[in-house]
Amino acid sequence: MTRSLDPEVTRGGGPCIHEAEDLVLSLLGNLARYRYVLRNFVVRDLKVKYRETVLGYLWSLLEPMSLVLVYWFVFVVIARRGGVDYPLVVILGVLPYNLFSNTILGGATSLTGNAGLIRRVYIPREVFVLSGSISNLVVYSLSMLAVIPFMLYYRAAPGVSLVLLPLAIVGLLTLGSGIALVVACANVLYRDVGYLLKVIIRLFFYGTPVIFTAEMVPERLRDLFFLNPVSVWISLSRCAILDRPLLFERSHLLLAALASVLSLMLGSILFRRLENRAVKSL
Amino acid sequence: MNEIAIDVREVEVCFPLVRFRAGGIKEAFLRAARRTPRAGPTEFWALKGVTLQVKRGEVVGLLGKNGSGKSTLLRVIAGIYEPDRGEVRVEGRISALLELGAGFRDELNGLENIRLAGAVIGLSPLEIESQIEDIERFADIGEFIHQPLRTYSSGMRARLGFAVASSVRPDVLLIDEALAVGDAQFRERSMLKVEEMVKSGITVVIVSHNLGELERLCHRLVLINAGKVLGSGPPQEMLAEYKALTTLPKPAPKT
Numbered sequence: 001m002t003r004s005l006d007p008e009v010t011r012g013g014g015p016c017i018h019e020a021e022d023l024v025l026s027l028l029g030n031l032a033r034y035r036y037v038l039r040n041f042v043v044r045d046l047k048v049k050y051r052e053t054v055l056g057y058l059w060s061l062l063e064p065m066s067l068v069l070v071y072w073f074v075f076v077v078i079a080r081r082g083g084v085d086y087p088l089v090v091i092l093g094v095l096p097y098n099l100f101s102n103t104i105l106g107g108a109t110s111l112t113g114n115a116g117l118i119r120r121v122y123i124p125r126e127v128f129v130l131s132g133s134i135s136n137l138v139v140y141s142l143s144m145l146a147v148i149p150f151m152l153y154y155r156a157a158p159g160v161s162l163v164l165l166p167l168a169i170v171g172l173l174t175l176g177s178g179i180a181l182v183v184a185c186a187n188v189l190y191r192d193v194g195y196l197l198k199v200i201i202r203l204f205f206y207g208t209p210v211i212f213t214a215e216m217v218p219e220r221l222r223d224l225f226f227l228n229p230v231s232v233w234i235s236l237s238r239c240a241i242l243d244r245p246l247l248f249e250r251s252h253l254l255l256a257a258l259a260s261v262l263s264l265m266l267g268s269i270l271f272r273r274l275e276n277r278a279v280k281s282l
Numbered sequence: 283m284n285e286i287a288i289d290v291r292e293v294e295v296c297f298p299l300v301r302f303r304a305g306g307i308k309e310a311f312l313r314a315a316r317r318t319p320r321a322g323p324t325e326f327w328a329l330k331g332v333t334l335q336v337k338r339g340e341v342v343g344l345l346g347k348n349g350s351g352k353s354t355l356l357r358v359i360a361g362i363y364e365p366d367r368g369e370v371r372v373e374g375r376i377s378a379l380l381e382l383g384a385g386f387r388d389e390l391n392g393l394e395n396i397r398l399a400g401a402v403i404g405l406s407p408l409e410i411e412s413q414i415e416d417i418e419r420f421a422d423i424g425e426f427i428h429q430p431l432r433t434y435s436s437g438m439r440a441r442l443g444f445a446v447a448s449s450v451r452p453d454v455l456l457i458d459e460a461l462a463v464g465d466a467q468f469r470e471r472s473m474l475k476v477e478e479m480v481k482s483g484i485t486v487v488i489v490s491h492n493l494g495e496l497e498r499l500c501h502r503l504v505l506i507n508a509g510k511v512l513g514s515g516p517p518q519e520m521l522a523e524y525k526a527l528t529t530l531p532k533p534a535p536k537t
Contacts, residue, residue: 040401048389121378121402122361276364280297 020265027268030124037123041131042138049139060139061146064094071211082212088150092238093210095147096169099140100176100230101201106132107180108187108194115282125275126268129184133177140169147241159243168237171260175229178263185274188281209235214247222247229256285373287454287485288336288359293368295329295354328354330509331368338373338453341486343500343517345524351509352489356456359487374453374485377403392427392434392442393418399446413449420475421445422468441468448475455479457488473498493521 031038050056068090075082083089110128111118118125151157187193208230209217217225226232226248233256239246328351336342344352357363358370360378386395396417400410418427421442426434434442457476476499480486490496496503496517503520505512505527513523 036401036406040398044387044390044398047394048387117402119357119362122376123402277298280295280363 017265020269023268023272024264027124027126027130027271030126031130034123034127038127038131038134041127042135045131045135046138057142060143064091064098064143064146067094075211085150085154085156088147088154088156088242089213089238090211091147091150092241093208093213093234095140095143096172096234096237097205097208097210097230098143099136099169100172100233101205102136102139103133103173103176104179104183105194105197105201106136107177108183108197110180111184111188111278111282112191112194118279119282125184125279126181126271129180129271130177133173133180137169137173156242158241161240161243164240165237168233168240171229171256172233172237174260175233175263178260178265178267181264181267181271182274185271185278188278189274204230207231209238213238226252227255229259232256233260285338286335287338287340287373288334288487289369289371290332290334290355290359291369293329293332293355293358293365293370294327295351295358295363296366297326297328299324299326328509329358329365332506332509332511334504334511334514336485336487338485339483340502341480341488341500343496343503344487344489344506345496345503345520346506347528350506352506353458355506356458356487356489359454360456372454375404375450376454376456377447377450377452378456378458386431386439386443388432389430391430392421392423395431395442396446399443400449403447403450405450417445417449420448420471437465437468444468444472444475448472448479451482451484453484455484455486457486457490459490493524497521 050059053059055062068087071090072082072087076086107129110132111125114128117123118128183193183197205211208228209225214222214225214231214235226235232248232252235248236246236253238244332351332355334342334355344355346352354363356378358365359372360376361370361372362378386399390398393414396414397407397410400413400417401407405413421427421438421444423434423438423441426438431439431442455476473495476486480499486499488496488499500517502514503517503524504514505520505524507527512527513520
């Protein structure tokens with residue numbers, strides 16, 4: 001028996017830029033059309049996250065703060081490295097990294113975790129994946145409050161470069177969402193993907209400027225280091241808040257932006273090709 | 283009134299069998315490395331060329347044994363499964379009652395779940411708020427409406443589910459075994475509610491094993507077996523055919 005797994009392939013020919021653009025727009029359009037569902041999913045995520053905990057929202061502040069404590073102890077107290085404001089540096093790395101990694105990890109389980117719903121009602125499947133991105137954005141914004149005491153303590157004040165922060169966050173979120181779209185389907189077909197991702201994200205943590213800054217990277221390696229778009233976006237977000245000089249070139253920024261856009265485009269294409277097969281395997 | 287509301291043409295749907303991904307990535311790699319083809323069938327055709335037209339305002343029941351493809355067909359109409367071959371066209375807003383309580387969350391209370399499920403089946407916040415009292419009244423679960431869903435009995439869950447799902451004013455209503463829940467009184471109320479919806483002129487497709495319910499509600503029954511349509515006609519005729527199909531063959535006499 002022969003069959004085409006994905007009608008898109010037989011219909012579309014080679015995917016070109018315009019097709020990818022249309023796909024991205026159709027995905028985002030569905031988010032707008034299903035905005036009530038989207039809003040409910042986001043609210044549900046947040047409610048479920050903090051319901052029946054005594055401290056509630058405080059957990060999203062305590063979690064990154066405990067990480068800061070650990071790294072401060074290891075780096076500053078034991079290894080005697082890092083600058084005076086090391087805790088501030090770390091929290092400004094941990095929060096955006098969490099945004100990125102949670103978007104991907106949440107994406108991986110967004111279809112499998114909602115199997116019951118997906119098999120019963122028709123909602124465009126991207127709503128499940130991308131509502132996670134939005135929930136994570138909300139969590140990120142809320143947990144940014146944890147930064148304020150550190151800023152006050154170290155007398156750091158944001159300057160005009162703060163306008164670059166949204167760019168960094170959008171870049172990070174776009175990059176993560178594109179990957180999330182792919183791993184959401186992949187995880188349905190092969191559950192190994194979820195485990196594999198956890199390992200990769202743990203390793204990746206040490207390759208990006210989360211618990212160190214780009215200044216600590218040897219100069220000859222910096223060019224290579226900034227080829228990683230996550231490094232660019234996290235550095236940019238931190239320098240935007242602390243009003244510090246950017247250590248990367250304009251070409252790095254362009255490359256990172258390109259990576260984010262391509263991620264979303266490729267993610268959308270692969271998602272549309274895999275989703276129908278994935279839904280049948282749920 | 284002669285328009286076609288649901289048009290299903292030559293639809294075929296294929297599922298990969300579980301063995302296809304049984305061992306995950308490891309299996310896939312090993313197989314590729316050893317170049318051994320998979321043994322046995324790797325796919326299952328749940329629908330093999332189904333054609334079905336439902337007129338606007340018609341109530342059609344799908345009849346067939348377990349695993350014959352009824353629920354798959356309903357999901358194809360609802361847009362959940364994309365057909366591998368063939369075409370599906372549906373006019374108007376669809377509300378699917380494919381198992382009750384779709385979209386409910388255990389951690390949220392009854393009212394929050396009404397809002398969530400309402401959004402899921404396509405109600406705007408305004409529509410939900412204007413109907414929330416009616417929904418509450420129809421579900422009739424008293425103070426439990428303020429309790430988290432995990433404290434509910436299965437009957438209460440189903441009541442709330444039906445109350446939400448039937449509050450949509452759809453053009454096409456798909457029901458999958460949804461009425462077979464709750465106590466006798468609630469079932470009767472649900473039946474009346476469906477009848478009331480039918481009278482308002484919506485198109486309905488029902489899957490059920492409750493033959494009395496099918497006979498009472500449907501204008502036409504469609505008999506499905508092994509992914510194919512065996513026949514379609516007035517309820518009594520098709521029920522007889524269904525009974526013939528499901529009657530166990532007499533055991534061969536011992537010699």
